[in-house]
Structures are given as structure tokens and as C-alpha cells.
Amino acid sequence: MHSPVPYPVSPWALELCDVHQRFGKTDVLRGVNLTVASGERLAIIGPNGAGKSTLFHLISGRMPPTGGKIWLQGQRIDGKPAYEINRLGLSRSFQISNLFPRLSAFDNLRCSLLWSLGYRYSFWHLLSGLHDANARSAELLELLQLTDSRDTPAMHLSYAQQRALELGMTLASGARVILLDEPTAGMSRSETTHFIQLIRQATQGRTLLTVEHDMEVVFGLADKIAVLVQGQIVACDTPERVRANPQVQAAYLGTTVWSDVPVPTGLAQE
Template sequence: MTALSARGLIKEFRGFRATNQVDLDVQEGEIHAIIGPNGAGKTTLFNLLSGHLHPNAGEVQLYGERISQLPPEAIVRKGLSRSFQISSVFGSLSVLDNLLVALQSRSNLPGQFWRSDEALRQYEGRARELIDLVDLTPLTDRPAADLSHGEKRHLEIALTLTQDPRVLLLDEPTSGMGSEGVARVIRLVRQVAQGRTVVLVEHNMSVVAELAHRITVLQYGSVLASGSYDEVRRNPKVIEAYLGEEVA
């Protein structure tokens, strides 16, 4: 079954075409990587898939339902969540409280300003499960601002999981990490991919090789190639445009 698909996606900014007739098919249960040089259109494509941008032409479908013109919050409710390149945690809140705030967002609590903080505690069990899942249990009560870069990335993944997504988009989850942090993220992505579909933008080709079932390569806003890691790494156009000796 196709979980997420795009057909003919075009997005222009003042005459500049950031994505040009992009087609994408992500099958249910797979880890699908989107790669390409800087400026290839990867982030624009992610923004189109998640509703943070609307296309000038083309459409996006989630499990066969058109979502191209929906706002991001409606797309989240339909089962697609995403992380961002830039940290988006609440620095003044603890790891636990970050997750409590995210979990209650699906309820009517945000509009009930007269309720005490104790109303959030109904979500504490699930919050602690997610903290354990992303290996942050010793940091449960620590302010998010005090976390390392890698720890914040783990918290961000936990935040996306509060919405119980069927499809999870991860934007450069290993960016800025050393080898140890990268290895932890690889293990985490494998774990959170169990029972859901994952699409990731990633520059680290060793991460792509470890995780991706299929890869889509972008160049100048267009799809240059698509296939398995082995198929893509042997594609002469891809080697010339982006990969070179890195995956030889």
C-alpha cells in the first residue's frame, strides 16, 4: 500500500521553481530517504508534504486522501507528523513537560484555561513511555535548554510521536552529530519505524545506507533518480551530480 505520494509537485517563489514536477511514492512500512545537494529542493518538498507550503501545481496524498491544501495541524490529525532542522523544543520546560504539552494538544485542554496543571498529569504515563523510548529517562526533569544537541534531537522525535503518526517525516535527524550520536539516532529511527512509515532527509550517506529501503534523489528541484541504495549508488547521473566517490 502507498502511504504517501506526490504527483507533479511544483512550488515557485517569485519565479524561482524550487520543486519541478516532483513525483514521489512512499510505501507503507518503509524507510524512504530523500537526498540531494544543497539547494536541491529537499526542505521545500518536506514543507509541501507536511502542509507548511501549498504547491502551485500538483498534489499530495496520504493513504489515497488528498492533503495538498490542508493546514499542517489538519495533516497531523490525519496521521502525518514531522521534525524540523532547527530545534523546536520549549527550552524553559523540562523534558517531561515538553511532552505533556504536546500530548494534551490533541484534547480540548488548550482551550480550558481555568483547569489546573494537574489536568496534564493524565498524560504523564504516555509521556514517560516516550521518554524511555528515546533514551532520555535520566533527563526527565531537566530543562530542555540544558540538553545537548543530540538529546534535543531525541526529544524532538519523541514530540512527533505524541501525535501517534502513521507517517513520520524526519528532517536531517543526524545533522551536527558525531559518530556516537549518529549511531544512537540510527538505532532510534529503526525503533520508531516499527509499525509506521518514515521519510527522512539526510546528508550522511552512511545513515542512508544503514536505514533506507528506497531513496529519491533530487537535483535542481527535480527527481534525478529513485530506487534502492545499490541502484542509486550505481546510477551515473547520481554519481556525477552528488554522490561521487562517497559511496563508491
């Protein structure tokens, strides 16, 4: 077994300094500066094409930034490959679920746990004998409310259950910083309300960044909101202050739409 990677002492779980991304002659991100405290839940919002998914790609290592610096728990990560960043304590989900469709919910989680538990490429171990992996997979199934679907192939789960399973796979690495890209997209209102509660419970004590278009989800989940417009952060503050920010109203939501967004019942800020 290997010990968890120690995190350098830092006041920020995640820090971005003057981050740029250019595709050809197009500047998608133009000097993003952002700090996220440990345990904070931050929602990143903005119009289509603002650069939200690109920002997630840079943070998670899917692509290197054109310029700027990114730190994870005080350690420089910009330009590192995704697998190294994951092993340093950051994990993410995507807009489209990425599951092993023919494997059961239990086996999807167990596969996601193996590296973090130190098994790596030890093909000689029988999965049935990995008591720590089996126990942790069962714990995650219970947390995700998927215990009754333990042996169901992922492709036969409902859409909301698949999203819950993907959340569990994101958590399985033991990462302290979690990135969720539009986690409730495609869900009904009742499914969305339930899933917000699930996210809050499952990520308690971890740092959470989420890209989300549903403003009810944003207000029900986020401690702070960062607004990305034309590749720049134009505001980053509490939901109440961002709601009242004239620059945000003019650049993104419009005063009528923004002021009419309610906080979902039962999901007010803690």
C-alpha cells in the same frame, strides 16, 4: 476523549503527483512524482539547492504547492494548513530544534500529547490529573532513553538529547507518517550511530521520510532512497541500486565518493 482519525484505504502512505513549486521566476520543484508505502523508510538526498526542504514544506503544509497533488493515506492534503495535516496523521521535525526551553523534558512531551489525547483547549484540567498523558509521556521518555532527564529543562539537555526529545514530540501526536529534516546534523559519529538506532526503534511500524546529507546515515536507515536533482526525482530505489545508478553518480555524488560510502556497522538493512 476523541477517537483517532480513521485513515482512508490507500496502497500508499504518501503520494505526490506532478508537484511544482515556483518562487518568482525560479522553479524550485519541477514535477515531483513520488510514492511511499506504509511502513517504508525513505531517505531524500540531493545537492544543496535541489529543493529537499521545500518539498518537506509542501508535504507538511508549511506552504502550498504551485501545482500538483499530494495525498496522505489516500486523502488530498495539498494546500491544507499544517495543523490540519498534522491531525490527519503526519508530523515533522526541523533542522533546528523547536522545544519549550524552560519546560522539563517530561512537560515538553506532555504538551505535545494533549491534543491527540482529546484535551484540546480544556484549560480546566490539571496536568497532574491527566493520567493517560502522564503515562504516555513516561513511556516516550523511556523509549527515548531520557528517563533520567525527566525533570531537566530542555535548554540544559545535551544537543543529542534535545534532538531525541524533538523526535519524541514528533511521535507524541500519534502520527503514522514522520518527516525528519537532517535529524543527525551537528552530532558526533558516536552520537549519530546511537541516534540512528533510536530512530529505527522509535519509528518502527510507521512511515518515515528523512532528508539527510550523511551517506552513512542514509545507508544505515533507509529502505529506499529518492534522489532529488534540480527539482526533479532522478532515481528512487533500494540503496544498492541507487548506489550503482550512473545518473545519480554523475548528477550528485561522483563515482568515487558514492562507491566508498560504507553501511554503518550494526545498522545494515533488516
